[in-house]
Amino acid sequence: GDSVTQMEGPVTLSEEAFLTINCTYTATGYPSLFWYVQYPGEGLQLLLKATKADDKGSNKGFEATYRKETTSFHLEKGSVQVSDSAVYFCARLAGNMLTFGGGTRLMVKP
Amino acid sequence: ETGVTQSPTHLIKTRGQQVTLRCSSQSGHNTVSWYQQALGQGPQFIFQYYREEENGRGNFPPRFSGLQFPNYSSELNVNALELDDSALYLCASSIDRARGNTIYFGEGSWLTVV
Numbered sequence: 001g002d003s004v005t006q007m008e009g010p011v012t013l014s015e016e017a018f019l020t021i022n023c024t025y026t027a028t029g030y031p032s033l034f035w036y037v038q039y040p041g042e043g044l045q046l047l048l049k050a051t052k053a054d055d056k057g058s059n060k061g062f063e064a065t066y067r068k069e070t071t072s073f074h075l076e077k078g079s080v081q082v083s084d085s086a087v088y089f090c091a092r093l094a095g096n097m098l099t100f101g102g103g104t105r106l107m108v109k110p
Numbered sequence: 111e112t113g114v115t116q117s118p119t120h121l122i123k124t125r126g127q128q129v130t131l132r133c134s135s136q137s138g139h140n141t142v143s144w145y146q147q148a149l150g151q152g153p154q155f156i157f158q159y160y161r162e163e164e165n166g167r168g169n170f171p172p173r174f175s176g177l178q179f180p181n182y183s184s185e186l187n188v189n190a191l192e193l194d195d196s197a198l199y200l201c202a203s204s205i206d207r208a209r210g211n212t213i214y215f216g217e218g219s220w221l222t223v224v
Contacts, residue, residue: 004152036215043200044153044215045112089152096143096166098202098213100152 002026006090006101013108019077021104023064023090026071031092033057033066033073038087038103047075047088080108113137114203114216122222123191131186131219135203141165142184143213144176147198159184160206188221196223 007022025031032051036044048057053068062077073090085108090101113136123129135142141160145153155168159178173189182203188195198220204213 034213043112043116043198043217046212046214049212091152093213096141096158096160097155097168098143098145098153099155102152103150 002028002031002092002094002097002099004090004092004099004101006088006104008102009087009105011104011106013080013106015082015108015110016079017108019075019080019084019106021075021088021090021106023073023075023101024071025073025090025092027068029094031094033064034091034093034098035062035064035073035075036089036091036100038089040086044089080106082108082110084108112214112216114201114214116199116201116216116219118219119217120220120222122224125191125193125223127191128187128189129191129221131188131199131201131221133184133186133201133203133216135182135184135201136214139203139205139214140182141204141206142178142182143202143204144184144186145200145202145215146170147200147218148194149197153200156186191223193223196221 034049035047048059050057050066056065087103115134143158144156147153157167178184198218201216
């Protein structure tokens with residue numbers, strides 16, 4: 001079945017460090033791809049999306065490129081802040097259903 | 111602020127009881143989906159409603175049921191609660207069954223079954 005695999009956390013970085021969170025997905029069909037962020041005690045907030053191969057989604061300094069050849073959608077940010085500490089979820093949309101990865105907790109230290 | 115509102119935000123129920131969770135979708139969105147997020151895991155798709163009809167279901171037993179109303183708001187009902195039903199229940203709204211459109215989530219309802 002459809003699946004999304006994320007790197008396990010927690011990922012601990014110092015402020016201003018470079019961030020990469022890996023995400024791969026099953027290649028069935030032509031899914032849209034998303035990154036959502038979840039702050040403690042809150043619901044999911046859409047961070048960025050890409051709907052077709054080679055699309056780059058970006059928001060708040062975060063970027064991810066839809067790579068069909070490697071079935072990947074890695075999340076990157078050039079300089080993280082303490083306020084970026086949260087759990088990040090990669091997801092694929094096929095038909096009417098989002099399939100999520102297990103989430104990656106990011107902790108940014110001052 | 112996604113425009114998707116859920117109630118209640120927190121509740122505690124006893125095993126065997128029934129619970130109803132409510133969701134108001136973003137204005138103009140005719141599709142509502144429900145997800146269950148257990149602690150430390152990613153959300154799992156329960157089902158979707160489009161124009162008051164169920165439009166797809168995940169791997170959840172029939173004691174999980176739902177409704178969508180003419181104003182596109184929705185309810186999730188869970189009967190015969192089990193301890194493993196303890197989770198964050200997320201409602202998501204979108205236009206026309208998603209299909210690449212953005213899906214917006216509410217803040218969720220935290221259910222604890224004791």
